[in-house]
Amino acid sequence: MLLALIASIALFFLDTRFNYFAPTRSALSTVVYPLQVIASFPNDALEWISDAFQDREQLAEKNSALAATNLLNNIRLQKMQNLERENMRLRELLGSSFRLTERVLVAELLSIDLDPFSQQVVLNKGLDQGVYNGQPVLDAHGVMGQVTEVASYSSRAVLLTDPSHGLPVQINRNGLRAVAIGRGLGEPLQLAHLPHNADVRVGDVLVTSGLGGRFPVGYPVGTVIAINFPQGKAFADIAVKPAAQLNTSREVLLVLPSAKKTPINNEVISTEELH
Amino acid sequence: MATIKTPQGGGIIIFTVIISMLLMMVPLADNLRFARPEWVLMTLIYWAMALPHRVGVGYAWFSGLLMDVLMGGSLGVEAFSYAFVIYLVLRFHLQLRQYPLWQQAVSIMTMVLLVNIPAVLMSSSHVSWYMWLSVITTTLLWPIAYAFLRAIRRTFNVS
Numbered sequence A: 001m002l003l004a005l006i007a008s009i010a011l012f013f014l015d016t017r018f019n020y021f022a023p024t025r026s027a028l029s030t031v032v033y034p035l036q037v038i039a040s041f042p043n044d045a046l047e048w049i050s051d052a053f054q055d056r057e058q059l060a061e062k063n064s065a066l067a068a069t070n071l072l073n074n075i076r077l078q079k080m081q082n083l084e085r086e087n088m089r090l091r092e093l094l095g096s097s098f099r100l101t102e103r104v105l106v107a108e109l110l111s112i113d114l115d116p117f118s119q120q121v122v123l124n125k126g127l128d129q130g131v132y133n134g135q136p137v138l139d140a141h142g143v144m145g146q147v148t149e150v151a152s153y154s155s156r157a158v159l160l161t162d163p164s165h166g167l168p169v170q171i172n173r174n175g176l177r178a179v180a181i182g183r184g185l186g187e188p189l190q191l192a193h194l195p196h197n198a199d200v201r202v203g204d205v206l207v208t209s210g211l212g213g214r215f216p217v218g219y220p221v222g223t224v225i226a227i228n229f230p231q232g233k234a235f236a237d238i239a240v241k242p243a244a245q246l247n248t249s250r251e252v253l254l255v256l257p258s259a260k261k262t263p264i265n266n267e268v269i270s271t272e273e274l275h
Numbered sequence B: 001m002a003t004i005k006t007p008q009g010g011g012i013i014i015f016t017v018i019i020s021m022l023l024m025m026v027p028l029a030d031n032l033r034f035a036r037p038e039w040v041l042m043t044l045i046y047w048a049m050a051l052p053h054r055v056g057v058g059y060a061w062f063s064g065l066l067m068d069v070l071m072g073g074s075l076g077v078e079a080f081s082y083a084f085v086i087y088l089v090l091r092f093h094l095q096l097r098q099y100p101l102w103q104q105a106v107s108i109m110t111m112v113l114l115v116n117i118p119a120v121l122m123s124s125s126h127v128s129w130y131m132w133l134s135v136i137t138t139t140l141l142w143p144i145a146y147a148f149l150r151a152i153r154r155t156f157n158v159s
Helices: A002-018 A022-052 A056-094 B010-025 B039-050 B057-071 B077-091 B093-098 B101-122 B129-156
Strands: A103-108 A120-123 A136-138 A143-150 A155-159 A166-171 A177-181 A189-192 A205-208 A220-228 A237-242 A251-256
Touching: A002 B057, A002 B077, A022 A143, A022 B010, A022 B057, A120 A143, A120 A251, A166 A189, A189 A220, B010 B039, B010 B057, B010 B129, B039 B057, B039 B077, B039 B093, B039 B101, B039 B129, B057 B077, B077 B093, B077 B101, B101 B129
Parallel strands: none
Antiparallel strands: A103 A251, A120 A155, A136 A143, A136 A251, A143 A155, A166 A177, A166 A205, A177 A189, A189 A237, A205 A220, A220 A237
16 A cells, blocks of 8 residues: 555656656557447447438538538638748748648547546557657647647647646737736636736737747637626736637648748648648 | 465456446536545445445555546546545444445445545536535435345356
């Protein structure tokens, strides 16, 4: 018993303070990955069955809806390409460098429950697919979080609503920078340390600022939904609704590091997909 | 060796522990998640009570460590609490076996409460009263788990 106590305490401190056991943890995660896959199986199977037995009309309906959105997106993309080129030219004039392509890796969430008191998800891509610690995780609507632990075939990501997660953001409208801090699942994020007179309005869109070097610039994070000025507090209380659909997204994108010094004239826009 | 019975059915014990780990991970509705009973702990308690020479503190410690990895907590928290509970069970297993089921369930409730204390002390996130829901469900489900595991032990003649 004493042995177990000492071993536990040693483990706990070495793990939390010095991250000494990252390789061990990664190895153990690889060992338990099959368990997680099995636990995830019933849900996946259900989903597969409901996919397989959808009737023809539903599929046709879905298909036409998707075709319509695809068309819309293509039109937007054309506009966006123009804007991006213009942006690059302007930056060229200013003499600042610009990162061009960001490659992404598509991963799927395992539908398993973890500790209900911390917001984490398990992804089905790991070291073998080039996932690394600290990698940004996005879904189709915005930033979801970042990878905190990588095993051979799986990885664990912490969501941006986790109370231990802070994300450097800026307001799209005026470039005001802030840090968005998680307050738990279902709760809005909080913009920390903004004074009462900061220029923030309800409805402002927040994007990643790229400060801190983990997240690429310009991905949507959320919108401001409420601003309060509590009496006697130094800072405003600003609530932000995350753009990402944290509860419903099944597929997520992992951003791979881009080739840093791409020549500015290279007109590649693509957001390549790797499978 | 002085023992007459040779231990058998170790695979069954491991199998039940693995199944309980799966039960800990199977997705539940959001409002039910907090009420998830401590399946792994119940399984370990049963085996430690029924076969104290097979399932000991080391066994519990290792299962707890795996749970830490599965749940993504800090390494060592669950490992310690599981080991501690199984230590108590081993210490009192003769009394526990004599108790009627409801009294067993109450004893186990106190133990699960003990398990939650290190988690409370060491968790960085805020603690809410939801935390204690799992204690209640564990207590309520103990008689069922007990009957089920005993049936397994008898069927497969684990000793």
